[in-house]
Amino acid sequence: MRPKPLLQALGAAVACALLLTGCGDAGSDTGGTMPSGCEDYQSYGMHKGKTVSFYTAIVAPEDEPHINSYKNFERCTGITVEFQGEREFDTQVQVRIKGGNPPDLAVFAQPGLVKQLVETGKAVEAPVTVTANLKKFWSESWQGYVTVNGKVYGAPLGANVKSFVWYSPKEFKAKGYTVPKTLDELKALSDKIAATGAKPWCAGIGSGDATGWPVTDWMEEMMLRLSGPQAYDDWVNHKTPFNSPEATAALDAAGEYLKNPAYVNGGLGDVKSVASTQFQDAGLPILKGQCTLHRQGSFYAQNWPKGTDVSPDGDIYAFYFPSKDDTSKPVLGGGEFVVAFADRPEVKAFQTFLASDTWANEKVKATPGGGWISANTGMDASKLTNPIDKLSAQILQDPKAVFRYDGSDQMPAAVGTNAFWKQGTNWVTGQSTQATLDAIEKAWPR
Template identity: 65%
Template sequence: MFIQPTRQRWSAALAGTLGVGLTLGMAACSSGDSDDEASVPSAAPVDCAQYTSFGDLKGKTVSVYTSIVTPEDKPQIDSYKPFENCTGVTVKYEGDKAFETQVLVRAKAGNPPDIAFVPQPGLLKQLVETGRAVPAPQQVSDNVDKFFGQDWKDYATVDGKFYAAPLGANVKSLVWYSPQEFADSGYQVPTTLDQLKALSDKMVADGKTPWCAGIASGEATGWPITDWMEDMMLRLYGPDTYDKWVNHEIPFNGPESTAALDAVGAYLKNPKYVNGGLGDVKSIATTTFQDAGLPIVDGACSLHRQANFYAANWDEDTKVAEDGDVFAFYLPGKDATTKPVLGGGEFTLAFSDRPEVQAFQTYLSSDTWANNKAAISSGWVSANKGLDVNNLKSPIDKLSAQILQDPKAVFRFDGSDQMPAAIGSNAFWKQATNWITGQDTKTTVDNIEKAWPK
């Protein structure tokens, strides 16, 4: 149902950024059973006693299946070492670019892994519907209540049963900019949508083309516009209406959807605003999302709305920091008192309730794992509230975690990733592309509504 390009917009952007080859140590783990404890200390002590309730796990194996592949897989695998050393369990890791189609095939065929890292709530529901998935143990449920909250728990709850804890996350509600340009021009980071519009107008008055954008992404061309529209739905109408829209409880061609797409058009279809350094409005359709923000460094544009994972696309000589060549600010809400956050993530869905599988699920849902993962990764963040932001490697990762941990933040998962495939990875992308090249808003939303499965 959910095809590979959906995941590609996250994982492909990260490729080449995560090859950090450190190994977690067990300085604070008291089991003492491993002969190969690493010398690098972990970010957080591991309480091995918490796993004794699962029984003697020595010699057991847990299989993990995921779309997280080289080079992202190494810090994932290394982050499991404290658990393996505590329990004697071996985690068998399998990364596969075809994960999103193959995991469903394997589940239906009765050959699922012990645990799958599922990147969309819609796919998670499909996997549960095969009858092969098992609900999460109480320890995992308790950890999610403590470290993530109800918003995240709901995404992995099917027919009243909770199945999977969140793993990694991303923040899409960001605008990339040049801190030096802002300082030189006296620009202030906006805290409301009105201020964002005023800033854009000010840049135009200063002789600049403020925004740059690109939506080309192979078979997934068009997806960046879906993110823009989802962000606007959240900001203009709030999370409850957003949920109704995603679940088709209100029509895609209703007044809310129409207004949200028009709000995107006020930026992306405004020839005064785009496409700085790249061409006219139509050039957005032929510019890859990877290249779209790069003119910021040359001063050809000033603003680019894209997720935290866009950090992977800057040249290695480009400093990504609040005092660097480029950085990002939170895409503001309608007012400064609200903080809607659009993003994505993965969930640890199990197909076995063996004790070693439940123990590993518990570890992955803990603050301990989140901090250990942060200590050896770059370009990674979690919504886990027990994550110490200071353990994160890069300024953009820290900013993302701060946004996710903000008490005012209301998180919503990427809408197109939750919609039926006929919409989320087909009609929505294609009609958004037609829209940016000249199709009017009414035709666009009408066509998407017509494509919705009956």
């Protein structure tokens, strides 16, 4: 049972979130009257003429739904949000922070990096209004990703399911293929397609300074499936070495697909082309019949060309990346987290809004084409219209599902967003599994 003092503190936090009367956490009213239709925004107060910088890796055209999702917030509070999207975010955000020019708010996909920034004293502890929303709308596991030494430093934004394989339902129907239910069936399907002379898979790990990250997903999928969630957790937290036997088996299993010249790289080149192909473009050969399968997360839905029918009977759809057998259902996923580097009232107000159910539902409205979901329990899932979003929710809600957050995103930055990416790229282009894992193990902070 929760102690009474903590209940009282949480109650006070919620009251602050609702009233903002003298709490000094989500911001204070700077004067003025809100426009009509702003009932859901009264708690944030008026901050006319104030500006908040918001730095992310999201760039055009994917940035439009995000920008539209807080238009009402801007109109009602008087705050101008300066959205700054950059492809080289992962590198540049750290340069800006170390250089003393951090954004007010930044969006991170790596819990490990968030914890590193906290440890260096760069991140600002979240206001009690954000903490109240976090406790109200997210599970304990999600809360843990932004809690360091008992203190909260942010809140999640979106979520995604990574355990997807994209395919063409029309092609499957025409050729008599069936969706595989186990890893053995996935391998058998790949062999069947390769026997026709076609390359069953297409893949790409290019992503600017972040090139190599799709390799980490492949390895993590295999780690979960071959060794189970406990072994996965031990590996992610370095309770077992990065180059353990389980990890070696996982990367070798990924290599049976990514480094198999009979399997890749349909429509794009040979095995080495996997490293030079941008991940955004990697699945597109399916539409031309040049490959049949592409492993990538739910967020990949937004990369299909406009007019593509993404549905169970359409041009493109996805199936769950199968488990070892039908008794388990490991699910790899990820998300983003908002962390502040300033504590001005207007920054607290916007940070609190982004952690609310109001924003989550505004974001659903602003993303009519789909490709976005949240683990925010205040999000109305019945409003989801995109088939992939619905499939994501179905997978996450399956009683057999065992969810694990992307491993590389939880590891120290020197490993998860550096050595793992770089050595994974070297591995695709010819480096051995043993040399790859040994190099990453050496990079782990001592």
